[in-house]
Amino acid sequence: MNVDPSASMLPQRxxxxxxxxxxxxxxxxxxxxxxxxLEVRKDQFPQHSLEILFIDDxxxxxxxxxxxxxxxxxxNEVSLLKLSRNFGQLSAILAGYDAAQGDAVIMISAxxxxxxxxxxxxxxxxxxGHDLVIAYRESRDDERKARFFSRIAYAFARSANPRIPRGGxxxxxxxxxxxDIMKTFKGQHRFFQGDVLWLGFPTAFxxxxxxxxxxxxxxxxFAKKFKSFLDLTLDSSFLPIRMMSAIGFLTAxxxxxxxxxxxxNRLIRGQLPFPGWAPLMIVILLTGGLIMIMLGIxxxxxxxxxxxxxxxxxxxxxxxxxxxxxxERASEDSAASAQSVK
Numbered sequence: 001m002n003v004d005p006s007a008s009m010l011p012q013r014x015x016x017x018x019x020x021x022x023x024x025x026x027x028x029x030x031x032x033x034x035x036x037x038l039e040v041r042k043d044q045f046p047q048h049s050l051e052i053l054f055i056d057d058x059x060x061x062x063x064x065x066x067x068x069x070x071x072x073x074x075x076n077e078v079s080l081l082k083l084s085r086n087f088g089q090l091s092a093i094l095a096g097y098d099a100a101q102g103d104a105v106i107m108i109s110a111x112x113x114x115x116x117x118x119x120x121x122x123x124x125x126x127x128x129g130h131d132l133v134i135a136y137r138e139s140r141d142d143e144r145k146a147r148f149f150s151r152i153a154y155a156f157a158r159s160a161n162p163r164i165p166r167g168g169x170x171x172x173x174x175x176x177x178x179x180d181i182m183k184t185f186k187g188q189h190r191f192f193q194g195d196v197l198w199l200g201f202p203t204a205f206x207x208x209x210x211x212x213x214x215x216x217x218x219x220x221x222f223a224k225k226f227k228s229f230l231d232l233t234l235d236s237s238f239l240p241i242r243m244m245s246a247i248g249f250l251t252a253x254x255x256x257x258x259x260x261x262x263x264x265n266r267l268i269r270g271q272l273p274f275p276g277w278a279p280l281m282i283v284i285l286l287t288g289g290l291i292m293i294m295l296g297i298x299x300x301x302x303x304x305x306x307x308x309x310x311x312x313x314x315x316x317x318x319x320x321x322x323x324x325x326x327x328e329r330a331s332e333d334s335a336a337s338a339q340s341v342k
Contacts, residue, residue, distance in 0.1 A: 018051040018102030022092035026110035027063040036116040044120025053079040055096045058086030082319035091315040106173045113211045114171040122173040131175040131201035137167030138207035244294045
């Protein structure tokens with residue numbers, strides 16, 4: 001068998017790293033973040049091509065104007081997606097994964113609270129064979145109430161999946177095959193971190209300290225936090241249903257014991273255990289409240305099922321501007337050179 005010796009001399013295709021950045025009211029930090037990512041790529045993984053994909057999730061501020069300027073400045077590195085309205089962080093993330101073109105995809109927040117310099121180590125771990133590289137919050141220089149809420153939320157998450165780090169994570173790298181499988185997941189109300197770890201691919205964990213926010217205020221309101229907590233609890237655990245069953249069993253057992261007490265007191269002492277109506281009202285109100293809570297939990301499950309059955313897309317794209325792939329870039333440069341020669 002004859003082998004063309006020139007085949008081994010062919011240059012290998014440069015791998016491509018995409019960085020997706022969901023944006024909502026972050027115009028003050030976007031230029032600094034973009035410059036930091038470009039600098040880290042230059043210093044730590046210059047052998048790879050880079051795409052920085054910003055997803056504007058219906059920001060009402062000047063975020064899109066800033067992003068358009070970045071696109072003009074870095075046309076071969078900066079890609080843009082503008083969603084038609086604010087769909088929420090999960091939808092913006094999924095839009096980024098759908099549009100990202102890299103062999104590896106890094107997700108980072110736009111608020112500069114995550115260390116950009118950690119990307120170099122993430123790329124190294126990916127090159128060493130890890131499909132998932134998760135940078136988790138070992139501690140956080142945030143407000144006390146933010147730390148308290150995060151601790152409670154992820155305690156519930158860890159009860160269902162002990163692999164989830166105590167501080168949770170939003171900053172991670174996924175290989176192309178992991179991204180392609182993640183894109184097949186369905187559901188409007190999902191716990192993203194649980195879906196990532198469900199994949200089961202080789203995973204590396206990198207700890208870091210989350211920095212204090214320097215620009216603007218977080219748009220993560222209490223209502224959004226509560227919605228995320230519900231998604232986390234209902235999507236990642238069967239604990240609510242089990243709790244309903246346990247409470248129902250305990251309430252029924254207590255009712256039977258109380259009924260036996262009443263009968264024995266009537267037969268032995270000839271009197272009822274409590275002469276007034278107050279104990280009866282307490283029992284009725286307590287039982288009625290528990291029933292309403294259980295119906296609310298069941299209703300939440302039913303509403304989520306109904307919302308998923310409708311099959312609406314997670315987002316709608318208003319504007320799109322993606323960088324050309326390295327191969328397309330090379331062909332365009334060759335064509336331009338040929339025309340200049342003519």
